[in-house]
Amino acid sequence: MAAKWLLIETFGGRHEPTVIALGHTPKKFVPLGNIVRHHVTLAETRRAITELTIEQSTIDRISEDGSRRTIAVPLTISAPRLHGLMVWCGRPDEEVPARDLAGAWLFDLTEDTSLRSDDLLTVYGIPADQHAEQRQQSIAGVYSAPLVSNHRDEGTALARIVRAEDGQETQSLWTLTRPDGQQRALHYSCRQMTKPGPDGTPHHLIRGITHDIGPATDNPTAPSSDTLDHRVMDRIAADGKHHAIVNPATLRLLRWIGPPLPRLAWQALPGQPAPAIHPDDIPTARAVLDGSPHGQIRMRALDGSWLTLDISAKPIDLDRSTTAALVTLRPTTGPGNPASPA
Structure with a gap:
């Protein structure tokens, strides 16, 4: 063979x-x-x-x-x-088969950043002239379109981000819709560890590789982008509210459930402000995640100002031993919410 x-x-x-x-x-x-x-x-x-x-x-x-x-x-x-x-x-005389596309990635859980190799961006179908602006983003950005996660495994993956335990290994199969419309089955493998960061302090890392294993239509285990769950999630914010899974330990966004909140800085792409809760409002955010009925906080907007949001939260089980927060956010004055003073 x-x-x-x-x-x-x-x-x-x-x-x-x-x-x-x-x-x-x-x-x-x-x-x-x-x-x-x-x-x-x-x-x-x-x-x-x-x-x-x-x-x-x-x-x-x-x-x-x-x-x-x-x-x-x-x-x-x-x-x-x-x-x-x-x-x-x-053998030296043997024909070399075509090589699948694969690329490397890194999550820095301490900094809430995701770094992607040019090879991985090629897997995603992103043109080479856009690689520089797409190499780094927030971890939440990884869980957004055009990737469709496998719901059977996604809770485990998110739970391991929350727990951040060294040695944890995760594998799963996701579906990617490329810019040209192709749907590809992507298999990823990763391992968690703690290593010194640029400043010498310990950083919780996840190192991974994503492998394009062929058309999603040829793989019966690749998740569909048109399941009932996804159709419901696409409409869940029709009442003006937006929903996200949040890490209760760090207050960082893990994943949107439904469309992201407009104007909010959350992807951390080059040229965008870093995602942030106003320092004065962090105690309120923690209180809501700890069980207070609701609260009002300011979060960084894409233009650098602060968006004032009403928030509420309830616990959500990621796996049998790990809980995150399902947070509901709503601009205090609707879509035209003016920027709040710093």
Whole structure:
């Protein structure tokens, strides 16, 4: 049988690299030796991992005994940190199969930021001239359109963000609607860990890789973008209220349920203000999430001013042991809510 591309993660966190896909087929963090049996192929693959960990440059070479050609492509956001690699190893005269698209990403839970590689933005179908403005955004932005999450697994993924426990591994299959209208099945794998940030303080991180495994219509487990749940969520804010899942520990937005609140700064894209609750209103926000019936707070608007919002909240179970807050927000004077003074 012809050799297939291996997708290997090198997330770290006291773990050896593992296989997360063989060809188009996802794998559950399988040790390399359990997948690769040929001793030369195994040695060449391990050698490629070691070399790409030091310098992220594509490898294409023939083994010393002439029996194997190895191609290894790094997956990284920025040097020198390797998130993973794609490896093909076969006979030198063998035709190299087409390589799936895959890209690396990083959640910094401490900073509430998501970083995406150019490879990942290519997976999403984003033109190269837009990559610079799309590489970084808030974590909540990841859970918005055009991605459709798998509801069976989304609660687990959000719960692990709230708990932020080192060593947690998550995999799931989502559906992406590309700008050209194609619907693609995307499988992601990730692991959580704590590492020093730029300022030297501990940062809670999630390192991941997303893999395009083909058309969503060819994969019966890929979530549909036209389920009843999604149609209901698209209309849930018709009464002028907006709903979001919020991390009760950090007060940060995790996911909108239905359309986002207009004018609110929440995506943290370049050129936008950082999402924020007015410092004077943080005690009110915490009180509402702790059980107060309702409150009024100011949140940063896209123009840099403050939006005044009425809020209420109720607990929502993400999994059997983790609770978040389902928050309802409404501008105090409707859509024309004027900016409040700082």
